Amino acid sequence: MAIRKNDEIRLTITTLTSLGSGLGRYEDMAVFVENTAVGDEIIAHIIKVKKNYAVGKIKKIVKASKDRTESDCEVSQRCGGCAYRHISYEAELREKKQSVTDAMQRIGGIDREAEAILHIAEPSHYRNKAQVPVSLSEDGKLCAGFYSKRTHRVTDCDDCKLQMKEFSPIIKAVKSFIAENPVTVYDEKTGKGLVRHIYLRRGAKTGEIMVCLVINGDDLPKKERLIKALTGTDENIKSIVLNINKEDTNVVLGKRCITIYGSDYIEDELLSLRFRISPLSFYQVNPEGTEILYSKARAYAALVPGETLLDLYCGAGTIGLTMAEDAGQVIGVEIIPEAIENAKQNAEINGIKNARFICDDASGAAKTLYDEGIRPNVVILDPPRKGCSEDVLRTVADMGPDRIVYVSCDSATLARDCRIFDSLGYEVKEYTAVDMFPRTTHCECVAKLIRKEN
Ligand code: SAH
Numbered sequence: 001m002a003i004r005k006n007d008e009i010r011l012t013i014t015t016l017t018s019l020g021s022g023l024g025r026y027e028d029m030a031v032f033v034e035n036t037a038v039g040d041e042i043i044a045h046i047i048k049v050k051k052n053y054a055v056g057k058i059k060k061i062v063k064a065s066k067d068r069t070e071s072d073c074e075v076s077q078r079c080g081g082c083a084y085r086h087i088s089y090e091a092e093l094r095e096k097k098q099s100v101t102d103a104m105q106r107i108g109g110i111d112r113e114a115e116a117i118l119h120i121a122e123p124s125h126y127r128n129k130a131q132v133p134v135s136l137s138e139d140g141k142l143c144a145g146f147y148s149k150r151t152h153r154v155t156d157c158d159d160c161k162l163q164m165k166e167f168s169p170i171i172k173a174v175k176s177f178i179a180e181n182p183v184t185v186y187d188e189k190t191g192k193g194l195v196r197h198i199y200l201r202r203g204a205k206t207g208e209i210m211v212c213l214v215i216n217g218d219d220l221p222k223k224e225r226l227i228k229a230l231t232g233t234d235e236n237i238k239s240i241v242l243n244i245n246k247e248d249t250n251v252v253l254g255k256r257c258i259t260i261y262g263s264d265y266i267e268d269e270l271l272s273l274r275f276r277i278s279p280l281s282f283y284q285v286n287p288e289g290t291e292i293l294y295s296k297a298r299a300y301a302a303l304v305p306g307e308t309l310l311d312l313y314c315g316a317g318t319i320g321l322t323m324a325e326d327a328g329q330v331i332g333v334e335i336i337p338e339a340i341e342n343a344k345q346n347a348e349i350n351g352i353k354n355a356r357f358i359c360d361d362a363s364g365a366a367k368t369l370y371d372e373g374i375r376p377n378v379v380i381l382d383p384p385r386k387g388c389s390e391d392v393l394r395t396v397a398d399m400g401p402d403r404i405v406y407v408s409c410d411s412a413t414l415a416r417d418c419r420i421f422d423s424l425g426y427e428v429k430e431y432t433a434v435d436m437f438p439r440t441t442h443c444e445c446v447a448k449l450i451r452k453e454n
Pocket of ligand 1: 281282283284312313314315316317318319333334335336339360361362363382383384
């Protein structure tokens with residue numbers, strides 16, 4: 001009998017989806033239930049029925065999976081950030097490795113399994129970056145925290161289990177500053193009000209902190225009071241910045257930054273090198289995980305002295321620079337001017353002389369380099385979630401590198417691009433999931449491709 005809305009059915013959860021829901025089968029129907037674990041036997045209350053699938057909520061757990069643990073976060077049910085607070089970290093790692101393998105096999109057509117998943121020791125308080133939305137609740141309460149699942153309603157929270165602990169007192173200090181001064185907060189519906197987000201970054205090795213207020217205006221009233229409050233809260237605050245974002249958009253950061261205290265950047269260290277990071281430059285959010293990821297990428301690159309490395313989508317130059325001592329020359333390409341500025345400074349402060357950086361779109365830059373006769377031995381690709389455009393893949397293949405190391409935060413687009421690379425003469429030799437984002441559904445992945453014989 002077909003499932004109908006409001007039915008209560010008995011269900012055994014057999015897999016987790018890449019979005020973090022549990023999945024069980026009821027007759028011919030796939031039924032998705034959030035906050036379940038593989039092996040759970042539940043009574044599900046059906047809340048939605050579509051042609052090929054249904055969605056349910058847990059009504060009762062009849063027999064709990066052995067993966068289950070008690071969530072240690074009060075808000076994890078409401079917050080959209082963590083998907084796996086209710087299962088053990090071992091179970092999460094097993095699921096993530098499987099999900100990366102599934103994507104590479106099904107979408108990529110690769111008939112091998114991922115290597116053992118790599119991860120940090122302690123899967124909490126790892127995030128060196130926070131983007132905290134600020135808003136007034138309907139009853140006028142000042143809230144700073146996170147958007148509740150599938151909404152744009154901000155729930156107050158200054159104790160996120162993923163963020164570095166140093167961020168809590170800073171968020172509290174900014175909230176007090178807003179409450180005690182003639183400073184309004186942004187309202188998405190009307191587009192009025194000033195403060196939109198509190199954006200924080202911290203160098204894990206150096207301890208240096210950047211506090212950035214994203215505002216819908218050109219200046220912040222009483223900013224000297226904010227500076228006093230913040231520097232009194234944490235002496236490691238090295239940079240306080242206003243980011244101007246007057247657009248009607250979900251994108252957090254605007255293009256313009258005004259430093260109101262300290263320097264325009266903070267510094268951090270990765271794999272014994274020092275890195276300068278501006279507010280608009282990309283920087284990996286899990287520093288311990290980054291060292292694990294970059295070390296794996298370096299092993300896959302297996303550079304030999306004298307070889308040329310092309311680092312496409314290089315951000316502040318971090319991957320290429322950590323491999324520069326293995327290579328003859330490094331060329332980095334990145335579209336954000338501030339990041340390229342950082343990359344050049346980062347080469348300089350580390351005394352690296354064999355690296356150069358180009359600010360351009362990856363596709364255009366790759367073609368230009370090809371026309372100039374550049375034939376890298378190794379190409380690193382580390383694009384955003386959407387992956388590479390096909391002409392980037394083509395130009396890279398035309399350059400004929402021996403090895404391609406593809407770093408990705410989305411195994412589905414990685415797998416899609418690997419399939420295209422296969423048709424262009426490159427095969428996946430090995431790949432590894434690296435859990436850069438414990439407790440969330442996200443997982444990083446790195447693949448080594450080599451040129452096929454003939
Ligand atoms: N490899 C870096 C950055 C990876 S994030 C690191 O590990 O830190 C992806 C980077 O690609 C971002 O810095 C983003 O600004 C850049 N990017 C996005 N689209 C691009 C494009 N079309 N061409 C070049 N770079 C691009």
